[in-house]
Amino acid sequence: MSSARSEHALILADGATVPLVVQRHARARRLRLRFDGLAGEALLTMPARASLRTALDWAGQQTGWVEAQRARAAGRVVLGDGVWLPVQGEPLRIVATGAPGRRIAREGDRLLVGGPADHIGARILRWLATEARAVLTDDTRALAGEHGLPLGRVSIGDPRARWGSCSARGDIRYSWRLILAPPHVRLATVAHEVAHLRHMHHGPDFHALVRAISPVDPDVARAWLRREGTGLHRYVG
Structure with a gap:
Protein backbone atom coordinates (compact mmCIF):
# COMPACT_ATOMS: atom_id res chain seq x y z
CA MET A 1 0.00 0.00 0.00
CA GLY A 75 22.59 8.18 -25.14
CA ARG A 76 19.41 6.66 -26.56
CA VAL A 77 19.89 4.05 -29.24
CA VAL A 78 17.46 3.90 -32.16
CA LEU A 79 17.44 0.35 -33.46
CA GLY A 80 18.35 0.05 -37.12
CA ASP A 81 20.83 -1.35 -39.61
CA GLY A 82 24.38 -1.48 -38.20
CA VAL A 83 23.40 -0.82 -34.58
CA TRP A 84 24.79 -3.08 -31.87
CA LEU A 85 22.19 -4.52 -29.49
CA PRO A 86 22.69 -6.78 -26.45
CA VAL A 87 20.59 -9.94 -26.47
CA GLN A 88 20.94 -12.10 -23.35
CA GLY A 89 24.03 -10.04 -22.62
CA GLU A 90 25.75 -10.75 -25.95
CA PRO A 91 26.29 -7.88 -28.42
CA LEU A 92 24.67 -8.47 -31.79
CA ARG A 93 24.96 -6.22 -34.83
CA ILE A 94 21.67 -5.56 -36.60
CA VAL A 95 21.88 -6.37 -40.31
CA ALA A 96 18.98 -5.37 -42.58
CA THR A 97 19.13 -8.10 -45.23
CA GLY A 98 16.33 -6.82 -47.45
CA ALA A 99 15.28 -10.46 -47.90
CA PRO A 100 11.59 -11.21 -48.57
CA GLY A 101 9.52 -11.70 -45.45
CA ARG A 102 10.14 -10.19 -42.04
CA ARG A 103 12.02 -13.03 -40.41
CA ILE A 104 14.51 -12.11 -37.67
CA ALA A 105 17.25 -14.57 -36.77
CA ARG A 106 20.55 -14.69 -34.89
CA GLU A 107 23.60 -15.76 -36.85
CA GLY A 108 26.84 -15.59 -34.92
CA ASP A 109 27.23 -12.03 -33.70
CA ARG A 110 24.62 -10.70 -36.14
CA LEU A 111 20.87 -10.19 -35.90
CA LEU A 112 19.52 -10.65 -39.42
CA VAL A 113 16.34 -8.71 -40.15
CA GLY A 114 14.37 -9.27 -43.34
CA GLY A 115 11.66 -7.19 -44.91
CA PRO A 116 11.55 -3.47 -45.77
CA ALA A 117 13.93 -1.13 -44.00
CA ASP A 118 11.18 1.16 -42.71
CA HIS A 119 10.02 0.47 -39.17
CA ILE A 120 12.85 -2.00 -38.64
CA GLY A 121 13.23 -0.84 -35.06
CA ALA A 122 9.59 -1.55 -34.22
CA ARG A 123 9.90 -5.06 -35.68
CA ILE A 124 13.00 -5.75 -33.60
CA LEU A 125 11.24 -4.57 -30.44
CA ARG A 126 8.35 -6.96 -31.14
CA TRP A 127 10.81 -9.79 -31.76
CA LEU A 128 12.62 -9.04 -28.49
CA ALA A 129 9.32 -9.04 -26.59
CA THR A 130 8.38 -12.41 -28.12
CA GLU A 131 11.77 -13.85 -27.19
CA ALA A 132 11.47 -12.48 -23.66
CA ARG A 133 8.00 -13.95 -23.18
CA ALA A 134 9.12 -17.40 -24.28
CA VAL A 135 12.36 -17.48 -22.28
CA LEU A 136 10.93 -15.97 -19.10
CA THR A 137 7.88 -18.23 -19.21
CA ASP A 138 10.10 -21.31 -19.55
CA ASP A 139 12.44 -20.14 -16.76
CA THR A 140 9.57 -19.32 -14.42
CA ARG A 141 7.53 -22.46 -14.98
CA ALA A 142 10.62 -24.64 -14.57
CA LEU A 143 11.69 -23.02 -11.29
CA ALA A 144 8.19 -22.88 -9.81
CA GLY A 145 7.56 -26.52 -10.79
CA GLU A 146 10.88 -27.66 -9.35
CA HIS A 147 9.94 -26.24 -5.94
CA GLY A 148 6.23 -27.02 -6.01
CA LEU A 149 5.12 -23.40 -5.98
CA PRO A 150 1.67 -22.51 -7.38
CA LEU A 151 2.22 -20.33 -10.45
CA GLY A 152 -0.50 -18.46 -12.29
CA ARG A 153 0.00 -16.60 -15.54
CA VAL A 154 3.35 -15.32 -16.82
CA SER A 155 3.34 -12.13 -18.90
CA ILE A 156 5.60 -9.28 -19.95
CA GLY A 157 5.40 -5.51 -20.22
CA ASP A 158 7.71 -2.52 -20.39
CA PRO A 159 7.51 -0.88 -16.94
CA ARG A 160 9.96 1.82 -15.94
CA ALA A 161 9.93 1.17 -12.23
CA ARG A 162 10.49 -2.57 -11.80
CA TRP A 163 11.88 -5.66 -13.45
CA GLY A 164 9.23 -8.03 -12.20
CA SER A 165 6.12 -8.27 -10.05
CA CYS A 166 4.00 -11.03 -8.54
CA SER A 167 0.31 -10.72 -7.70
CA ALA A 168 -1.53 -12.35 -4.82
CA ARG A 169 -3.08 -14.71 -7.39
CA GLY A 170 0.33 -16.00 -8.39
CA ASP A 171 0.54 -14.12 -11.69
CA ILE A 172 4.07 -12.94 -12.53
CA ARG A 173 4.85 -10.10 -14.90
CA TYR A 174 8.32 -9.12 -16.14
CA SER A 175 9.96 -6.33 -18.09
CA TRP A 176 10.75 -7.69 -21.52
CA ARG A 177 14.04 -5.78 -21.34
CA LEU A 178 15.44 -8.55 -19.15
CA ILE A 179 16.12 -10.37 -22.43
CA LEU A 180 18.83 -7.75 -23.06
CA ALA A 181 20.60 -8.53 -19.76
CA PRO A 182 23.06 -11.37 -19.13
CA PRO A 183 21.36 -14.69 -18.26
CA HIS A 184 22.39 -14.58 -14.59
CA VAL A 185 20.49 -11.31 -14.15
CA ARG A 186 17.36 -12.76 -15.72
CA LEU A 187 17.56 -15.96 -13.68
CA ALA A 188 18.00 -14.09 -10.40
CA THR A 189 14.99 -11.92 -11.21
CA VAL A 190 12.94 -15.04 -11.92
CA ALA A 191 14.00 -16.52 -8.57
CA HIS A 192 12.97 -13.30 -6.83
CA GLU A 193 9.48 -13.35 -8.32
CA VAL A 194 9.00 -17.10 -7.88
CA ALA A 195 9.89 -16.74 -4.19
CA HIS A 196 6.95 -14.33 -3.90
CA LEU A 197 4.66 -17.25 -4.71
CA ARG A 198 5.31 -18.35 -1.12
CA HIS A 199 6.19 -15.07 0.60
CA MET A 200 4.40 -11.87 -0.47
CA HIS A 201 6.87 -9.65 1.39
CA HIS A 202 10.59 -8.90 1.52
CA GLY A 203 11.29 -10.27 4.98
CA PRO A 204 14.04 -12.69 6.08
CA ASP A 205 12.05 -15.80 5.05
CA PHE A 206 11.62 -14.39 1.56
CA HIS A 207 15.30 -13.59 1.08
CA ALA A 208 16.27 -17.00 2.45
CA LEU A 209 14.02 -18.66 -0.13
CA VAL A 210 15.44 -16.56 -2.95
CA ARG A 211 18.94 -17.71 -2.03
CA ALA A 212 17.80 -21.32 -1.73
CA ILE A 213 16.14 -21.52 -5.14
CA SER A 214 18.21 -19.11 -7.24
CA PRO A 215 20.67 -20.87 -9.57
CA VAL A 216 22.89 -17.75 -9.47
CA ASP A 217 24.06 -15.26 -6.85
CA PRO A 218 21.18 -12.77 -6.42
CA ASP A 219 23.48 -10.13 -4.94
CA VAL A 220 25.65 -10.10 -8.05
CA ALA A 221 22.58 -9.81 -10.28
CA ARG A 222 21.10 -7.04 -8.14
CA ALA A 223 24.36 -5.10 -8.31
CA TRP A 224 24.40 -5.46 -12.11
CA LEU A 225 20.88 -4.07 -12.39
CA ARG A 226 21.70 -1.13 -10.13
CA ARG A 227 24.75 -0.36 -12.24
CA GLU A 228 23.52 -1.18 -15.75
CA GLY A 229 19.73 -1.46 -15.60
CA THR A 230 19.02 2.10 -16.66
CA GLY A 231 20.96 1.48 -19.87
CA LEU A 232 18.54 -1.27 -20.92
CA HIS A 233 15.91 1.42 -21.44
CA ARG A 234 18.06 3.25 -24.01
CA TYR A 235 16.95 1.03 -26.87
CA VAL A 236 14.00 2.39 -28.80
CA GLY A 237 12.36 1.64 -32.13
Whole structure:
Protein backbone atom coordinates (compact mmCIF):
# COMPACT_ATOMS: atom_id res chain seq x y z
CA MET A 1 0.00 0.00 0.00
CA SER A 2 1.44 3.36 -1.03
CA SER A 3 0.62 6.91 -0.08
CA ALA A 4 0.58 10.06 -2.18
CA ARG A 5 3.64 11.20 -4.07
CA SER A 6 5.31 14.56 -3.71
CA GLU A 7 7.51 16.37 -6.19
CA HIS A 8 10.76 18.18 -5.43
CA ALA A 9 13.98 18.98 -7.28
CA LEU A 10 17.64 17.99 -7.18
CA ILE A 11 20.23 20.58 -8.17
CA LEU A 12 23.28 18.98 -9.78
CA ALA A 13 26.85 20.23 -9.68
CA ASP A 14 26.56 21.76 -13.16
CA GLY A 15 23.50 23.74 -12.09
CA ALA A 16 21.00 21.51 -13.89
CA THR A 17 17.79 20.69 -12.06
CA VAL A 18 16.38 17.17 -12.09
CA PRO A 19 12.81 16.46 -10.92
CA LEU A 20 12.74 14.34 -7.77
CA VAL A 21 9.58 12.33 -7.17
CA VAL A 22 9.22 11.08 -3.60
CA GLN A 23 6.99 8.10 -2.87
CA ARG A 24 6.24 6.93 0.66
CA HIS A 25 5.69 3.17 0.72
CA ALA A 26 4.38 1.04 3.56
CA ARG A 27 6.70 -1.85 2.68
CA ALA A 28 9.86 0.23 2.29
CA ARG A 29 12.47 -0.38 4.96
CA ARG A 30 15.12 2.01 3.70
CA LEU A 31 15.64 4.89 1.30
CA ARG A 32 15.99 3.88 -2.33
CA LEU A 33 16.86 6.13 -5.26
CA ARG A 34 16.39 5.30 -8.95
CA PHE A 35 16.76 7.35 -12.10
CA ASP A 36 14.14 7.07 -14.85
CA GLY A 37 16.05 7.80 -18.03
CA LEU A 38 12.90 7.98 -20.15
CA ALA A 39 11.19 10.54 -17.94
CA GLY A 40 14.42 12.27 -16.94
CA GLU A 41 13.54 12.22 -13.25
CA ALA A 42 14.89 10.75 -10.03
CA LEU A 43 12.53 8.54 -8.00
CA LEU A 44 12.99 8.32 -4.23
CA THR A 45 11.15 5.62 -2.28
CA MET A 46 11.05 6.03 1.50
CA PRO A 47 9.47 4.27 4.49
CA ALA A 48 6.01 5.54 5.35
CA ARG A 49 7.03 7.07 8.69
CA ALA A 50 10.49 8.34 7.78
CA SER A 51 11.38 12.02 7.91
CA LEU A 52 10.93 13.76 4.57
CA ARG A 53 13.67 16.25 5.41
CA THR A 54 16.11 13.43 6.18
CA ALA A 55 15.17 11.68 2.94
CA LEU A 56 15.67 14.84 0.88
CA ASP A 57 19.02 15.52 2.55
CA TRP A 58 20.13 11.98 1.72
CA ALA A 59 18.98 12.34 -1.89
CA GLY A 60 20.94 15.59 -2.10
CA GLN A 61 24.09 13.63 -1.25
CA GLN A 62 23.53 11.30 -4.22
CA THR A 63 23.77 13.92 -6.97
CA GLY A 64 27.01 12.45 -8.33
CA TRP A 65 25.26 9.13 -8.91
CA VAL A 66 22.27 10.91 -10.46
CA GLU A 67 24.56 12.80 -12.84
CA ALA A 68 26.19 9.54 -13.95
CA GLN A 69 22.81 7.88 -14.56
CA ARG A 70 21.55 10.95 -16.39
CA ALA A 71 24.57 10.96 -18.70
CA ARG A 72 24.17 7.26 -19.43
CA ALA A 73 20.44 7.58 -20.17
CA ALA A 74 21.07 10.48 -22.54
CA GLY A 75 22.59 8.18 -25.14
CA ARG A 76 19.41 6.66 -26.56
CA VAL A 77 19.89 4.05 -29.24
CA VAL A 78 17.46 3.90 -32.16
CA LEU A 79 17.44 0.35 -33.46
CA GLY A 80 18.35 0.05 -37.12
CA ASP A 81 20.83 -1.35 -39.61
CA GLY A 82 24.38 -1.48 -38.20
CA VAL A 83 23.40 -0.82 -34.58
CA TRP A 84 24.79 -3.08 -31.87
CA LEU A 85 22.19 -4.52 -29.49
CA PRO A 86 22.69 -6.78 -26.45
CA VAL A 87 20.59 -9.94 -26.47
CA GLN A 88 20.94 -12.10 -23.35
CA GLY A 89 24.03 -10.04 -22.62
CA GLU A 90 25.75 -10.75 -25.95
CA PRO A 91 26.29 -7.88 -28.42
CA LEU A 92 24.67 -8.47 -31.79
CA ARG A 93 24.96 -6.22 -34.83
CA ILE A 94 21.67 -5.56 -36.60
CA VAL A 95 21.88 -6.37 -40.31
CA ALA A 96 18.98 -5.37 -42.58
CA THR A 97 19.13 -8.10 -45.23
CA GLY A 98 16.33 -6.82 -47.45
CA ALA A 99 15.28 -10.46 -47.90
CA PRO A 100 11.59 -11.21 -48.57
CA GLY A 101 9.52 -11.70 -45.45
CA ARG A 102 10.14 -10.19 -42.04
CA ARG A 103 12.02 -13.03 -40.41
CA ILE A 104 14.51 -12.11 -37.67
CA ALA A 105 17.25 -14.57 -36.77
CA ARG A 106 20.55 -14.69 -34.89
CA GLU A 107 23.60 -15.76 -36.85
CA GLY A 108 26.84 -15.59 -34.92
CA ASP A 109 27.23 -12.03 -33.70
CA ARG A 110 24.62 -10.70 -36.14
CA LEU A 111 20.87 -10.19 -35.90
CA LEU A 112 19.52 -10.65 -39.42
CA VAL A 113 16.34 -8.71 -40.15
CA GLY A 114 14.37 -9.27 -43.34
CA GLY A 115 11.66 -7.19 -44.91
CA PRO A 116 11.55 -3.47 -45.77
CA ALA A 117 13.93 -1.13 -44.00
CA ASP A 118 11.18 1.16 -42.71
CA HIS A 119 10.02 0.47 -39.17
CA ILE A 120 12.85 -2.00 -38.64
CA GLY A 121 13.23 -0.84 -35.06
CA ALA A 122 9.59 -1.55 -34.22
CA ARG A 123 9.90 -5.06 -35.68
CA ILE A 124 13.00 -5.75 -33.60
CA LEU A 125 11.24 -4.57 -30.44
CA ARG A 126 8.35 -6.96 -31.14
CA TRP A 127 10.81 -9.79 -31.76
CA LEU A 128 12.62 -9.04 -28.49
CA ALA A 129 9.32 -9.04 -26.59
CA THR A 130 8.38 -12.41 -28.12
CA GLU A 131 11.77 -13.85 -27.19
CA ALA A 132 11.47 -12.48 -23.66
CA ARG A 133 8.00 -13.95 -23.18
CA ALA A 134 9.12 -17.40 -24.28
CA VAL A 135 12.36 -17.48 -22.28
CA LEU A 136 10.93 -15.97 -19.10
CA THR A 137 7.88 -18.23 -19.21
CA ASP A 138 10.10 -21.31 -19.55
CA ASP A 139 12.44 -20.14 -16.76
CA THR A 140 9.57 -19.32 -14.42
CA ARG A 141 7.53 -22.46 -14.98
CA ALA A 142 10.62 -24.64 -14.57
CA LEU A 143 11.69 -23.02 -11.29
CA ALA A 144 8.19 -22.88 -9.81
CA GLY A 145 7.56 -26.52 -10.79
CA GLU A 146 10.88 -27.66 -9.35
CA HIS A 147 9.94 -26.24 -5.94
CA GLY A 148 6.23 -27.02 -6.01
CA LEU A 149 5.12 -23.40 -5.98
CA PRO A 150 1.67 -22.51 -7.38
CA LEU A 151 2.22 -20.33 -10.45
CA GLY A 152 -0.50 -18.46 -12.29
CA ARG A 153 0.00 -16.60 -15.54
CA VAL A 154 3.35 -15.32 -16.82
CA SER A 155 3.34 -12.13 -18.90
CA ILE A 156 5.60 -9.28 -19.95
CA GLY A 157 5.40 -5.51 -20.22
CA ASP A 158 7.71 -2.52 -20.39
CA PRO A 159 7.51 -0.88 -16.94
CA ARG A 160 9.96 1.82 -15.94
CA ALA A 161 9.93 1.17 -12.23
CA ARG A 162 10.49 -2.57 -11.80
CA TRP A 163 11.88 -5.66 -13.45
CA GLY A 164 9.23 -8.03 -12.20
CA SER A 165 6.12 -8.27 -10.05
CA CYS A 166 4.00 -11.03 -8.54
CA SER A 167 0.31 -10.72 -7.70
CA ALA A 168 -1.53 -12.35 -4.82
CA ARG A 169 -3.08 -14.71 -7.39
CA GLY A 170 0.33 -16.00 -8.39
CA ASP A 171 0.54 -14.12 -11.69
CA ILE A 172 4.07 -12.94 -12.53
CA ARG A 173 4.85 -10.10 -14.90
CA TYR A 174 8.32 -9.12 -16.14
CA SER A 175 9.96 -6.33 -18.09
CA TRP A 176 10.75 -7.69 -21.52
CA ARG A 177 14.04 -5.78 -21.34
CA LEU A 178 15.44 -8.55 -19.15
CA ILE A 179 16.12 -10.37 -22.43
CA LEU A 180 18.83 -7.75 -23.06
CA ALA A 181 20.60 -8.53 -19.76
CA PRO A 182 23.06 -11.37 -19.13
CA PRO A 183 21.36 -14.69 -18.26
CA HIS A 184 22.39 -14.58 -14.59
CA VAL A 185 20.49 -11.31 -14.15
CA ARG A 186 17.36 -12.76 -15.72
CA LEU A 187 17.56 -15.96 -13.68
CA ALA A 188 18.00 -14.09 -10.40
CA THR A 189 14.99 -11.92 -11.21
CA VAL A 190 12.94 -15.04 -11.92
CA ALA A 191 14.00 -16.52 -8.57
CA HIS A 192 12.97 -13.30 -6.83
CA GLU A 193 9.48 -13.35 -8.32
CA VAL A 194 9.00 -17.10 -7.88
CA ALA A 195 9.89 -16.74 -4.19
CA HIS A 196 6.95 -14.33 -3.90
CA LEU A 197 4.66 -17.25 -4.71
CA ARG A 198 5.31 -18.35 -1.12
CA HIS A 199 6.19 -15.07 0.60
CA MET A 200 4.40 -11.87 -0.47
CA HIS A 201 6.87 -9.65 1.39
CA HIS A 202 10.59 -8.90 1.52
CA GLY A 203 11.29 -10.27 4.98
CA PRO A 204 14.04 -12.69 6.08
CA ASP A 205 12.05 -15.80 5.05
CA PHE A 206 11.62 -14.39 1.56
CA HIS A 207 15.30 -13.59 1.08
CA ALA A 208 16.27 -17.00 2.45
CA LEU A 209 14.02 -18.66 -0.13
CA VAL A 210 15.44 -16.56 -2.95
CA ARG A 211 18.94 -17.71 -2.03
CA ALA A 212 17.80 -21.32 -1.73
CA ILE A 213 16.14 -21.52 -5.14
CA SER A 214 18.21 -19.11 -7.24
CA PRO A 215 20.67 -20.87 -9.57
CA VAL A 216 22.89 -17.75 -9.47
CA ASP A 217 24.06 -15.26 -6.85
CA PRO A 218 21.18 -12.77 -6.42
CA ASP A 219 23.48 -10.13 -4.94
CA VAL A 220 25.65 -10.10 -8.05
CA ALA A 221 22.58 -9.81 -10.28
CA ARG A 222 21.10 -7.04 -8.14
CA ALA A 223 24.36 -5.10 -8.31
CA TRP A 224 24.40 -5.46 -12.11
CA LEU A 225 20.88 -4.07 -12.39
CA ARG A 226 21.70 -1.13 -10.13
CA ARG A 227 24.75 -0.36 -12.24
CA GLU A 228 23.52 -1.18 -15.75
CA GLY A 229 19.73 -1.46 -15.60
CA THR A 230 19.02 2.10 -16.66
CA GLY A 231 20.96 1.48 -19.87
CA LEU A 232 18.54 -1.27 -20.92
CA HIS A 233 15.91 1.42 -21.44
CA ARG A 234 18.06 3.25 -24.01
CA TYR A 235 16.95 1.03 -26.87
CA VAL A 236 14.00 2.39 -28.80
CA GLY A 237 12.36 1.64 -32.13
